[in-house]
Amino acid sequence: MSVEQADDGLETQAKKRIIWLSQEIRSADALYYQDDNPALSDADYDALRRELISLETEFPHLIRKDSPTQSVGVKPAGKFGKVKHSVPMLSLDNAFSDEDVTDFCARVKRFLSLPETDVLGFTAEPKIDGLSAALRYENGKFVKGATRGDGQVGEDITANLATLDTVPKHLTGEGWPEVVEIRGEVYIGHDEFDTMNVAQVAAGKAEYKNPRNAAAGSLRQIDPSVTASRPLKFFAYAWGEVSEPFAETQMQAVERMAEWGFDVNPQMRRHESARAMVAHYTEILNARAGLGYDIDGVVYKVDALGLQDRLGFVSRAPRWAIAHKFPAEKAVTTVEDIDIQVGRTGSLTPVARLTPITVGGVVVSNATLHNADEIARLGVKVGDSVEIQRAGDVIPQVLRVVEPAQGEAFTFPTQCPVCAAPVSSDVDEKTGRHDVVRRCTNGLSCPAQAVQALVHFVSRQVFDIDGLGERQIEAFYEKGLIKEPADIFTIRARNAEIKLETWEGFGETSAAKLFDAIDARRTIPFDRVLYSLGIRHVGRTNSRLIAQHFIQWDKFWNAVPELQNPVSDPYMSLLGIDGMGQAALGSLARFFSSESNHKIVENLVEQLNIEDAEAPTPDSPVAGKTVVFTGKLELFSRDEAKARAQSLGAKVSGSVSRKTDYLVAGPGAGSKLKKAEAAGVKVLTESEWLTLIG
């Protein structure tokens, strides 16, 4: 085998892994941001993200537009009005070790072309484990409050945020800009959380899992008087849109916010070395239990705002800040049983049922075992005493067996535990290796898969049908009333037979409400219909890309038969979309090759009025253009110039070709300049380029 072939194999593997990682991260994001119901531990999630980032760094041309590293979270899902963030609300990159912090400081200096020996100021403050919110003030008056949502568009929760004592209705002091958007974290303190749970128990209701979940639920109440009754608080630590600058440093900005009436965190300090930052981290970690609210790390930020501006963002996170995460909390307990859950795509996930134990203030009784390989790696079986780990408010994981029990090793089922169909795992065409995930082969004929597919269909990000959740879907499915999505839309017409109003848990009003909620969703955007089908690898982002490509559902539908042919025009043109890959297209084609799937979609579409998609519009003079930088740049480091161009939607390439739109040439430019001139590529000086991008 030649070196080139080996590289090719590596690249193919990397591509597959990138697709898989992206999907895992996206679905975890959806559960975390939308359902307040995280499926992965922070550590697991972070490991996936780190692996993806490292593969993307190694193979930058494999970075997909829809990669989770290129965006934050998922879109908000209805109920509240939308608020477009004029300055995106971003996330933070993570540091897990002291070394990561040293690297961060060095990276910042390198980007700014500063010598390593230069002293640079950084602030350090606790990372509050709550929910971020943006508060807009006009002439000092609180006018709008929003959630982060996907970072671009959030939800309008003005009325709810206005009920918080720590959200000033009018700014105090003086000198605030005419327009200023203050950002920070909404959270619930430990004592208040305990009181809330005592009241829940007294009212015969379920306790809240943790303060973050309680805060999330309290903030998204339709009725602001419910929010008002909850002990929510707000810490200010950042800002978005401002009509004029109001500080020169991060420290000063936070001092101004305190003058204007906001709570700011008293643990915030300024440091001038990675060593001092890490020492402060240790101090905060030690003080953690006594702070009175949950924190999950320490955030470091470059103090000088002028430098923050120059550092800018890498798609989802600023280059000038990093979150140094705390280690996850651990405990030892016993595995009482190992259950297998069957997911929407037939995946069999083993779950350890544990003797309940409190880890970091939360009672844990289940932990994911991920897949058969993980069980084998851990060597875990029923009766074992195991160490578990819980980070944040996510499903805990088993780390290791502490003391094995007597008895047989766990045997992974070869039949689906729900429908008894055989289990199989995908085989990688190139490597011949089996995927670690085992799946039930019965498709929608497996009741577990069918129910999960329907649950996905009605879920918040998809058809978002109020009053139709897992419990109701299961009941309808069991009674044979809803077998496929189209059946949901014919329930009202069939109600003379069904008599939903006589069912336990339903009355005249709730039945009528459900029918109205269903009817309200008959008009629905193209991308949601595609996403609703639950096709593997065709998630939200790919559905949107496909919808934006075809614009009209009918055009897509006419192209469907041709998707079976990988050299057909529709197939090739979809493959040409930035961000679409073979896996998604292959999966789409496979889905529609089944006659019963085809029929299911046909039946559904008959019930709907599908809205056209909107074509994306470029919004900067260099969006979609290809730029090459050459020679010595005098105003910026190469990284900074490249980052600026990319943030404006340009593609930055290392070599000149006929596809190059601009060559930005500094002093000392050589062969690239000659090649560009020969190819008729537009050549700009650094300052001409700056004028062009404004």
Ligand code: IVH
């Ligand atoms: S700064 C542009 N500071 O952590 C970045 N974020 O994982 C602005 N968070 O979305 C964020 N405490 O919700 C910042 N002291 C703090 C924070 C903090 C909590 C949250 C915030 C952010 C998330 C990122």
